[in-house]
Amino acid sequence: MPKESVMTLIKGAKVLTPKGVVEGNVLIEENKIAAVGDVADKSDVVIDGRKKAVIPGLFNTHTHAAMVLFRSYADDMVLHEWLEKKIWPLEAKLDSEAVYWGTKLACIEMLKSGTIFFNDMYFFPPAIAKAAEECGIRACVSAAFFDFFNPDLLEENLKKALKDLKEIEKYNVLRAIGPHAVYTVSLDGLRRAAEIAEEMDLFVHFHLAETEKEVVDFKKQHGKPITKALDEIGFLSSRLIAAHSVWLEDAEIELLGKRGVTVSHCPASNMKLCVGKAIKFEEMKKAGVNFTIGTDGAASNNNLDMLEEMKFAALLQKFHYSDPTLMKAEEVFEAATVNAARAFGLKSGVIDEGYLADLVLIDLKKPYLQPEHNLVANLIYAASSGCVDTVIVDGRIVVENGYFMGDETQEIEIIEKTAKIALDLTN
Numbered sequence: 001m002p003k004e005s006v007m008t009l010i011k012g013a014k015v016l017t018p019k020g021v022v023e024g025n026v027l028i029e030e031n032k033i034a035a036v037g038d039v040a041d042k043s044d045v046v047i048d049g050r051k052k053a054v055i056p057g058l059f060n061t062h063t064h065a066a067m068v069l070f071r072s073y074a075d076d077m078v079l080h081e082w083l084e085k086k087i088w089p090l091e092a093k094l095d096s097e098a099v100y101w102g103t104k105l106a107c108i109e110m111l112k113s114g115t116i117f118f119n120d121m122y123f124f125p126p127a128i129a130k131a132a133e134e135c136g137i138r139a140c141v142s143a144a145f146f147d148f149f150n151p152d153l154l155e156e157n158l159k160k161a162l163k164d165l166k167e168i169e170k171y172n173v174l175r176a177i178g179p180h181a182v183y184t185v186s187l188d189g190l191r192r193a194a195e196i197a198e199e200m201d202l203f204v205h206f207h208l209a210e211t212e213k214e215v216v217d218f219k220k221q222h223g224k225p226i227t228k229a230l231d232e233i234g235f236l237s238s239r240l241i242a243a244h245s246v247w248l249e250d251a252e253i254e255l256l257g258k259r260g261v262t263v264s265h266c267p268a269s270n271m272k273l274c275v276g277k278a279i280k281f282e283e284m285k286k287a288g289v290n291f292t293i294g295t296d297g298a299a300s301n302n303n304l305d306m307l308e309e310m311k312f313a314a315l316l317q318k319f320h321y322s323d324p325t326l327m328k329a330e331e332v333f334e335a336a337t338v339n340a341a342r343a344f345g346l347k348s349g350v351i352d353e354g355y356l357a358d359l360v361l362i363d364l365k366k367p368y369l370q371p372e373h374n375l376v377a378n379l380i381y382a383a384s385s386g387c388v389d390t391v392i393v394d395g396r397i398v399v400e401n402g403y404f405m406g407d408e409t410q411e412i413e414i415i416e417k418t419a420k421i422a423l424d425l426t427n
């Protein structure tokens with residue numbers, strides 16, 4: 001006898017569908033959306049959707065989750081001093097246990113603010129994968145590496161990256177290879193990363209053109225723009241998620257579009273670290289670049305709240321280019337949902353029949369979400385994480401009544417553990 005599948009019904013909600021807001025029910029069968037609208041109740045689990053909106057879960061496409069351990073440890077400093085004096089000495093003390101608990105804290109923070117997927121790059125990938133799987137959040141985990149232009153170090157670190165990739169295969173996560181950036185990895189290292197990604201069917205997670213110094217130094221040394229050099233070694237493809245991508249010429253943006261690259265815009269980090277420019281959203285749109293949003297790590301943000309990040313993205317475009325019509329609420333919302341889902345090959349980010357049940361229930365009784373002239377504008381410009389009531393990932397309820405797994409027990413354990421680890425690291 002085939003096993004009966006589990007049915008979950010969200011009843012009487014305002015559902016954000018591709019056709020606009022529909023009042024009705026959402027039926028979930030196992031991990032997929034079976035029907036939306038006027039659906040009869042034949043389910044095992046019923047969620048009361050009254051006074052709630054159902055929206056697609058959010059995707060954070062660039063972060064270093066475990067850096068929550070360094071949240072508000074060192075702020076208001078210039079970049080190199082901040083890295084050299086504050087962040088790198090602490091990172092040198094990290095171990096797999098610290099990254100595991102730090103990632104868990106990050107996962108519950110993300111889930112509780114409506115994020116159902118994160119694209120991570122940090123040390124100890126197996127610890128990240130384990131934490132993500134245990135928290136029930138979707139993730140793409142990168143095996144990050146540097147070579148500092150030393151061929152021996154490249155061989156050594158690639159070997160380590162391959163070992164990590166093998167080890168995380170057993171977890172329920174997507175995998176990426178993560179050459180850090182052009183100022184920490186040689187072109188040879190980047191070429192090898194692209195080849196490995198092709199052979200092993202991986203994503204590539206990379207920092208691109210974050211600062212002016214990075215692009216000027218590269219051009220001085222190689223006589224061409226970064227993306228041209230990257231294209232020559234086969235690095236630009238639809239596997240690539242390029243974080244930041246701020247300091248790019250129009251011709252480079254066109255090239256990214258042609259090659260099907262996804263960018264991850266990190267507005268809070270860009271503003272806090274003063275990268276001196278805003279991403280060229282309009283040009284990217286024209287060039288067909290897949291545009292998504294990330295929080296970057298909590299040491300430069302200082303939270304992982306995608307609701308807040310979407311607002312920053314829109315405001316930064318408008319302010320920097322002095323044009324309030326740029327980056328409309330709907331465009332930001334698409335960036336944080338369906339565009340990101342597409343980048344990672346997931347049929348998610350949209351509430352429609354056949355899509356993955358990655359859903360967030362928003363409490364519309366919050367004063368800042370009233371009145372309800374426009375749900376998407378309310379989500380982008382007015383919402384904050386306190387309105388997240390329930391989160392469903394892959395058909396499974398992971399946040400209920402605003403709590404991770406329904407009550408405070410696990411949250412308290414994670415918070416206490418990470419507080420102790422963070423204290424030990426800084427002492």
Ligand SMILES: [Zn+2]
Nearest residue numbers: 207243296297
């Ligand atoms: Zn980053």
